[in-house]
Amino acid sequence: MSSTANQRILIVVNSGPSTPARCAAPFYTATLLACMDAQVTVFLSGEAVQLAQTGVADNLYAVADGESVRHFIQQAKTAGVRLLMCRAPGVVIDEHRLIFELDEIASGGELAQMILEYDKVLTL
Structure with a gap:
C-alpha cells in the first residue's frame, strides 16, 4: 500500500438528509x-450542501443510536480536513445559518479545477 503522506485527496459528497446512512462515511x-x-x-455538492446548514447534521444519524453526522464532521475538522460547499448558481446563501466547521463556499468551477489537480478523487 502506498503512503498517503503529502497526497491531496478530494472527497465529493452528494448524499444528504434523504440518505442519512450515507452521510457519515465520507467524514x-x-x-x-x-x-x-x-x-x-471534503466538498459538499447537491443535496449534501444541506449538511452545512445549522441544525441539519446535528439531527441526522447514519445508524440508530449512533453519533450524529455533525459528530463526524467535527472529528474530520479536528484531524485537519478542509470543508467546502458548492454555491449553486442563483441560490442565495445565508452565511449566518452555516456551521462554523465550513471553511469556504466554492463554485462548481473550483470543484472542476480541484478534480484535475488532486492526487485522488473519491465520491462517497
Whole structure:
C-alpha cells in the first residue's frame, strides 16, 4: 500500500438528509486519511450542501443510536480536513445559518479545477 503522506485527496459528497446512512462515511474516511498525513478536502455538492446548514447534521444519524453526522464532521475538522460547499448558481446563501466547521463556499468551477489537480478523487 502506498503512503498517503503529502497526497491531496478530494472527497465529493452528494448524499444528504434523504440518505442519512450515507452521510457519515465520507467524514469518517476523511478523518482516517487526514490521520495518515494526507491533505484532505471534503466538498459538499447537491443535496449534501444541506449538511452545512445549522441544525441539519446535528439531527441526522447514519445508524440508530449512533453519533450524529455533525459528530463526524467535527472529528474530520479536528484531524485537519478542509470543508467546502458548492454555491449553486442563483441560490442565495445565508452565511449566518452555516456551521462554523465550513471553511469556504466554492463554485462548481473550483470543484472542476480541484478534480484535475488532486492526487485522488473519491465520491462517497
